[in-house]
Amino acid sequence: MQVRKIFRMNRGLFLVSVLWLGWGPFASSQELDASADTLELTLNKAIELALTDNPTIHMANKEIERVDYAKKEAWSSLFPAISADGSYTRNMKLQVLFLPDGVFGPGTGGAMEMGFKNSFTGSVTASMPLFSYSLYQNIKISEHEVKAAFESARASRINMAAEVRNAYYGLLLANDSYAVMQKSIENAEQNLVNVKNMFDQGMVAEYDVIRSEVQVRNLRPSLVQAENGVRLSEMMLRVLLGVRQEIEIKVMEELFDFENRVGAATTSGDVDLSGNTDLVQLELQLDKMQTQYNLVRSQRYPNLAGFINYQAVSQANDFQFSEYRWANPFSMGLQLSIPIFNGFSIHHQEKQVAIGMEQMQIQREYTERNLTLQTRNVYTNMMKALEQIDSNREGVKQAERGFSIAQTRYNTGSGTFLELNDAEMALTQAKLNLNQAMYDYLAAETEYLKILGQDLPSIGQ
Incomplete structure (x- = not known):
């Protein structure tokens, strides 16, 4: 059953969660009202908290500050020294x-x-x-480092936002799966009541009562697993946001609140990797190495x-x-x-930097090819998820109608309990499949726009 798949997936993340939580809340969740016992959370608020409080983001911002001072230091070499x-x-x-x-x-x-x-x-x-030509090249190198620091900070924000989205969507999926299982048990319990009443009236055999009781008992472990899935998904989100355990998290959205975004990122299959942060950083490294090459050559100038x-x-x-x-x-x-002669050392330094540039160019081309294939694969997954959503939505409608017919047939004595049980299980599985298809699309969309270096639109846009 789908809920067992969710539980197994989250069980793999549990150990990571425990290790991370062992470090304690890292964020300014301390900035949250200390008297507040409930945190009402939306996707946008979760991303805002992560980007504000996460130590990776803080370190990236500090790196920008550091290289800015390094740039000022390089410029100061043009001023008089007294x-x-x-x-x-x-x-x-x-x-x-x-x-x-x-x-x-x-x-x-x-x-x-x-x-x-x-x-x-x-x-x-x-x-x-x-x-002094070398001083000007040193200044250019410091400017490259500033650009690289900004791009690294942008990469950290994109990656963190993607992680938060996946964790948030995972929690919504777990919540919806728990609701489906809860509804399934309610249906099974209601069927048990009806079967007992019909048995008391002599309309059905005792076997149907036993089978109905077994059905209710068989569903309860799945409900417990779904509840564990919710707990583990929430734990992962707490880790990313740095929210203390004593603060209750209350999500204000459901998985299908994001249905209006389905298909928004699938208008074209063209791959535009100009915003990919890995490629941008490689380009910046190539520019920096070209300046380093000029810096080596500057030793030939007076x-x-x-x-x-x-x-x-x-x-x-x-x-x-x-x-x-x-x-x-x-x-x-x-x-x-x-400079007149220095034993060919400058020539050998130039060759080293030139070879390094060739290596970097090869790495860039290799990375671009891999990212292109990865993007097309993720895009294909998005298309399949879209098809699956439409198919599963129709499947839910048919399963609901089938369950209604099975109930009517059983209550009138023309159907069997086995038909009713199969119809109820089919309806539960259809709803779980629809939830999973929606999650698969949102997860693929997150990965797709992360590769492109784009941010996801906020809900309602």
Whole structure:
């Protein structure tokens, strides 16, 4: 039965849920009113909570902030760099100058001491790059990193929204399946009452009463499994939203509230992957590698910088600073650096980056082919789900009519309990199949638009 399939699917997710919940609520579910004991949830509100509170989204936003500062750091290299230095030297022995005898008259010459015991020097230096091709390429690389961070954040939001939608749809499917099973038990219990009344009147055999009681008992485990499916689906949604266990979740929508969206994303089978976040990130990496190639080549270009230097210099044998005489040399100029030969290292670096670009291009083409096939496969699943919805909806109508006829035949004595039981089981299975077909379409639509890098329209749009 369909409800057992749902239970087995959710049972596989249970261990993951337990592990995640062991970390505790990660989100600002603490931002929810602490006194509130019920969270009324819609799909749009669930996505809003996840995108606001999920740590993956927070980390992506922090990465954007980090690379923005890295970009500003790269731009700051174009501004003047100013530094101040100071030094004190104690000359334990003064330097000497050797002069030939008689250079300044008879008896002069030999070794003559020069300078003073104390030497003070202070300087202020400012330098600024006037032309440096490598600096401009570094700035471009930082801009590529900013774009990559924004795209990574967009990918995180798209993936998180898709996960929340799937979990939300899974909870709606579990709720509807539970309602179907509950209705099935109500029908079986009502049949049991009718059969007992007919048995008391001698209209049916005791076998029908026994068979009816067995039918009710056989349905109860399925109802328990459906209830477990609801609980596990809700647990998965709590994990994604970071909602505390003590807060009750009340979903305000049903699975078929989204029926107006069926077919909205299936107007064309054309594949447009221009918005796919994986391909966009690969394109950004290719652009960045091209800039890295230019950065390597920039080592072949000359660098030109301007500088200004101001000093204050004085020497004395004592520490009477007020009587010091200070010299103030001042200089400014240009510094040109021209690379001539570096042992072919730049050439080899260029080859490495060029090969890396070729590898990235191959990876991009491979990814695009896989995504194209994946998109067409998901699109095909959507088309099949649409056909299944129409078929199952007609099946429910026929099963309802069949169940009504079987009840009438049995109550008039012209039908058997086996016919009534089969009709009731067929109606239950038809409703479960219709719910599953609707879920399959919504899940396929979520995956389809996730691959395309698009967001799903809100309900009502």
